[in-house]
Amino acid sequence: MQQEKLTRRAFLRSSAAAAAALGLAACAPAQVAPSGEGGEAPAAEAATLIFVCDTINEGHVKARDKWATEFSEANPGIVVEHQPVPAGPDYTTKIQTLFAAGTPPDMYRYLQENTPIITVDAKQMHMQLDDYIARDSYDLTDFRPDAVELYRWNGKTYALPRDYGNQNLYYNVDLLEAEGLEPPPPDWNDTDFTFEVFLDMVQRLTKKEGDRTTQWGFLVNRGQRPYASWLYSNGGALVHKNEQGVATESAMADPATVEAMQFLQDLMYTHEVSPRPDLESELGGVELFATGRVAIMLTNPSDVNRFRVIEAFTWDVGTIPLGKAERRGTGGGGTGWATGAATNHPDEAWAFMQHICSAQAQLDEVAAGATTPSRVSVVTSDAFLNPDLPPAHAAAFAQAQEFVVRDPVNINWPEITQRIYNPAMDLLWSGAADAATVGQKIVEESAELFAAGMG
Amino acid sequence: MATIEQPLPTVAKSDSRLTFRQRTALRHTLIHLFLIAGVVVMFIPLAWTLSTSLKSPGEVYLFPPTWIPKEILWSNYAKAVTAIPFFRYLWNTSYITLVSIAGKVISITLVAFSFARLNWRGRDAVFLLMLSTMMLPPHITLIPQFILFKYWGWIDTFWPLIVPTFFGGPWLTFLVRQYFMTLPRELDDAARIDGCSSFGVYSRIIMPMAKPAILIVIIYVFNGTWNEFLLPLIFLHSPSNFTLALGLRMFQGESSTSWNLLMAASLLTMLPVIILFFFSQRHFIQGIVFTGVKA
Numbered sequence: 017m018q019q020e021k022l023t024r025r026a027f028l029r030s031s032a033a034a035a036a037a038l039g040l041a042a043c044a045p046a047q048v049a050p051s052g053e054g055g056e057a058p059a060a061e062a063a064t065l066i067f068v069c070d071t072i073n074e075g076h077v078k079a080r081d082k083w084a085t086e087f088s089e090a091n092p093g094i095v096v097e098h099q100p101v102p103a104g105p106d107y108t109t110k111i112q113t114l115f116a117a118g119t120p121p122d123m124y125r126y127l128q129e130n131t132p133i134i135t136v137d138a139k140q141m142h143m144q145l146d147d148y149i150a151r152d153s154y155d156l157t158d159f160r161p162d163a164v165e166l167y168r169w170n171g172k173t174y175a176l177p178r179d180y181g182n183q184n185l186y187y188n189v190d191l192l193e194a195e196g197l198e199p200p201p202p203d204w205n206d207t208d209f210t211f212e213v214f215l216d217m218v219q220r221l222t223k224k225e226g227d228r229t230t231q232w233g234f235l236v237n238r239g240q241r242p243y244a245s246w247l248y249s250n251g252g253a254l255v256h257k258n259e260q261g262v263a264t265e266s267a268m269a270d271p272a273t274v275e276a277m278q279f280l281q282d283l284m285y286t287h288e289v290s291p292r293p294d295l296e297s298e299l300g301g302v303e304l305f306a307t308g309r310v311a312i313m314l315t316n317p318s319d320v321n322r323f324r325v326i327e328a329f330t331w332d333v334g335t336i337p338l339g340k341a342e343r344r345g346t347g348g349g350g351t352g353w354a355t356g357a358a359t360n361h362p363d364e365a366w367a368f369m370q371h372i373c374s375a376q377a378q379l380d381e382v383a384a385g386a387t388t389p390s391r392v393s394v395v396t397s398d399a400f401l402n403p404d405l406p407p408a409h410a411a412a413f414a415q416a417q418e419f420v421v422r423d424p425v426n427i428n429w430p431e432i433t434q435r436i437y438n439p440a441m442d443l444l445w446s447g448a449a450d451a452a453t454v455g456q457k458i459v460e461e462s463a464e465l466f467a468a469g470m471g
Numbered sequence: 472m473a474t475i476e477q478p479l480p481t482v483a484k485s486d487s488r489l490t491f492r493q494r495t496a497l498r499h500t501l502i503h504l505f506l507i508a509g510v511v512v513m514f515i516p517l518a519w520t521l522s523t524s525l526k527s528p529g530e531v532y533l534f535p536p537t538w539i540p541k542e543i544l545w546s547n548y549a550k551a552v553t554a555i556p557f558f559r560y561l562w563n564t565s566y567i568t569l570v571s572i573a574g575k576v577i578s579i580t581l582v583a584f585s586f587a588r589l590n591w592r593g594r595d596a597v598f599l600l601m602l603s604t605m606m607l608p609p610h611i612t613l614i615p616q617f618i619l620f621k622y623w624g625w626i627d628t629f630w631p632l633i634v635p636t637f638f639g640g641p642w643l644t645f646l647v648r649q650y651f652m653t654l655p656r657e658l659d660d661a662a663r664i665d666g667c668s669s670f671g672v673y674s675r676i677i678m679p680m681a682k683p684a685i686l687i688v689i690i691y692v693f694n695g696t697w698n699e700f701l702l703p704l705i706f707l708h709s710p711s712n713f714t715l716a717l718g719l720r721m722f723q724g725e726s727s728t729s730w731n732l733l734m735a736a737s738l739l740t741m742l743p744v745i746i747l748f749f750f751s752q753r754h755f756i757q758g759i760v761f762t763g764v765k766a
Contacts, residue, residue, distance in 0.1 A: 066708070073727060076724075077721070101704070102704070102720030103720075104723070106700075109701075113613065113705050117617045117618050306532040307533065322727035326532045
């Protein structure tokens, strides 16, 4: 019976159908290939700029579509093709593949924490902008000077700053009020809000029923920029640098660094005011704060959108506590707009870069949320500090930009982070080793890679 | 006789013990209770997905969480299919999946037939070589493939996703080859005596008997292609060419996720897979038994 079901003829028919389907497949992409607008000038005359960016949120995708459209309309000889890519590691994978294959985008969101600027310089990955900046007398004064410096190396500029992020404490207003606590101050120059004051605060905010914790005072953010903010604010650092700013060795065994790391571990294991990583994984991270089970957490301004949509949730932001340092520091740095050096349309790409670095473009992104603009005029504008929307003290985001400590600059920094810092820090977070042991381990294991990555 | 005529001890005995039928019923009840509990546990993620898909963005974060949304928002489904060009992605995914299935079935059965039923010099060495390619992580070949496809002008088309499927794949080829090996050789001999060519043996003798193996190939390729993420991510650039797996990620931003819309779109995406499973679960389970592994 079965033999009769699939005859040779039937098989040949199936094969022919499959071949036809394959043929059709060849047609499908042709329909979406870039083409001139119906019956107008051939597309070959227009320069097509490939604009690749990760999806920060739907609003940002729409803003970029708008930029592409308005720029293409204003410049008839140029077509901007916006290609959104899923955010996170997928975006990095895509960008790295495009560069490795020799087909970098004409414009993309450059994440300097994944590809240090020293690597960009050494491999000549990006188009240099200095000649264009000089030619057009492009005004950089509205940008945060440190944000511009992030993308300069050896006197060359390889990108322009899109945003300039930082870390702030987010707190649940209702929980603090219920405990009669003064909230973390929004002023980054404040000197009263210390590690000790913070510890007392989170201890009072931690609630237990028997052995079970029903409310935690603080959620330790184990991301590198967040934990580095504690080190900076205590006078410590992730790395030591030479006069050029290149990271030469780990600073994780420095006393101030070790003290801050130990403070974070103690929050979880000694004072028990923060959920341990295993509990956090089980119960959710940011969701713990969003659902009122954690009173305070440290994160960057891009989380604003997440919390704004939650009903009956009153929250605000303030500065990180001050340790033994003279002034606070926050990990951060934001991202930039860059053009692949292999672009066929450098002039057009530069023109488009000016368009998306404009104050209006940054205002478009402010409207979409989840950004800290790099232009002073925008980050201090009413649009960004909107008093009708939480957080009430959004000005803390703007002021924090003056306290950003840039990510370490070393060709091997991404590898050092992944292979040495992260696994060693996991020992700290899991309580398997104390801060001094972890710091020493990082220093010893990373020495060779630091030395090899100084360029 | 006297003992037989005395019913009391017997009655007492049957009171304390269950009859065979009762024992069977009890056993079945317990088994069903256990299975129902298992079904409930397995159904929880799906139920949670459904529940989240009907919530407002704010209610997603409510604690304690609500199983039944305060306000059921069916409009989330409309938003989910309009926030991204869902039906375009559905078409793209279906297209790639169907052509991939055709490609894999044709190529894998042909190659497996050759390895299982034909004698040619170096066959076993080539078979081992093919198996050894399974040791090569796909990420290793990604950039060379990208450069090659770029050279051919295939980037941002479906070609890189479907053409390789017409060149088989070691794992499923191995699987089908093993199945072909179990079929009696005498069938081939009889067909050849009747004048059948090798292709005739393949198409008229082996393929009709290979329905279970082919169905397993179809199920595996369907699941793999429908859910494939990395290759579309790398080879497709234009949003209009995206697949569902890629499109769903668009709901996940840098630091926030539209959970309600993502869950609505995920449920819609899952539907074809669930339907396929319902219609082919017998073969699917057969496949697990046949291969000894879960899909």
